[in-house]
Amino acid sequence: MNKMWIVTAQTYLRQVKSWSFILLILTPFIFGGIGMGIGSISANSADQEDRIAVVSSEASLRDGYIKQNKDDVAKKYTTVDASKKALKSKDIAGYLVLSNSDKQVKATFHGNDDLDSGTKSRVQIYLSQVQQQFNLQNAKLTGAQAAALQTQPQFKQDIQKNVGKQNIAMLISFWVMVVMVYIILITYSSITAQEIASEKGTKIMEIIFSSTSAVKYFVGKIxxxxxxxxxxxxxxxxxxxxxxxxxxxxxxxKDFFADNQTMINSVIHNLFGVNMLFLLLGVVLFTILSALSGALVSKAEDASKAAQPSIMLAMLTFFSTFPFQNNPESIFAKILSYVPFFSSYFMPLRVINHAASPLEIGLSLLILLVTIGLMGYYIGRMYKGLMLQTDTHGFWSSLKSGLAYNK
Known part of the structure; x- marks a missing residue:
């Protein structure tokens, strides 16, 4: 047993110390950081250029508008001259001059282009509010009359809360899960096959198998x-x-996350728990298949070709989920959710869509675990024969020899 763990540790350390693994780990974060940095710079630049300056001889008018629309205003420009210079250098989209003449509020926008619809709407809302206050003052109404004019219409909605966001969360969870499984399978199918194939027919394997069993060595590699x-x-x-x-x-x-927190929590919940277990077990199963593929190549020089069978199967299982993403209760989806290799995709699909009972999930897991155990044991028994053979008769000949060795 100790020798098996020595093989496990050596395989693990050799992989995690390699530059390919370090780059594999860092690449998503590097590209994500670059993307977020560029997006932040672009957003800040665009946000500054889309802002307007607000100028008024009456501080109350300017302060009132800024209070309501502080994110849209370039506050440091307080005079017409400063605003003109900022507009000329394209630091702002324009400037708004507010004034009050005989209890009538006026606004004039100066810019190189039309004011965008959102900002224009906010300006009009603010002007209407201020003008209404002036009108009430001029009308000299009683308190009751003024209160009556403030009565607003009532609008209600009776909808099923979060149904739309739940459907979006399911769709996002599905794509994140299947893509994550696919990428991991493709990556490590190749790594495992090449790891095994590189040792094919070497003298060191004869020495290793003389000191430990092939099953322990194989399990240690996996x-x-x-x-x-x-x-x-x-x-x-x-x-x-x-x-x-x-x-x-x-x-x-932050605004996006604040508005969609429920949906984001739902996606995170769908990605973990039993779905993560299916992902790991699926990876183990494909890893065993990849190890077999690596052991079946004729010689170490063919290591680059070793992963093809498992990669092709991974592609088949990946693309087969597409027709069922909106129909997880289809009879085909139900059947494939119990079939090893396919169940790592189809059972999480059903779990995400709440289309599988705990009994069905448990049965699928049991089948997957039994398959992993049987494949690992069976391939481990013929592993020595596969690794020590040096003939170059091809895939089927190697498989036949390995089967004959398993006794």
């Missing part, structure tokens, strides 16, 4: 790769948590 995958997922979870907390307070994204 566990080592699995630990690498778990490490990557943990790094992404931790990084995602940090990014999520930053995004909640960042000026560029």
């Amino acid at each position: 566990l080592g790769v699995l630990l690498v995958i778990v490490t990557q997922i943990l790094v992404y979870v931790l990084g995602g948590w940090i990014v999520l907390n930053y995004a909640k307070s960042a000026s560029l994204t």
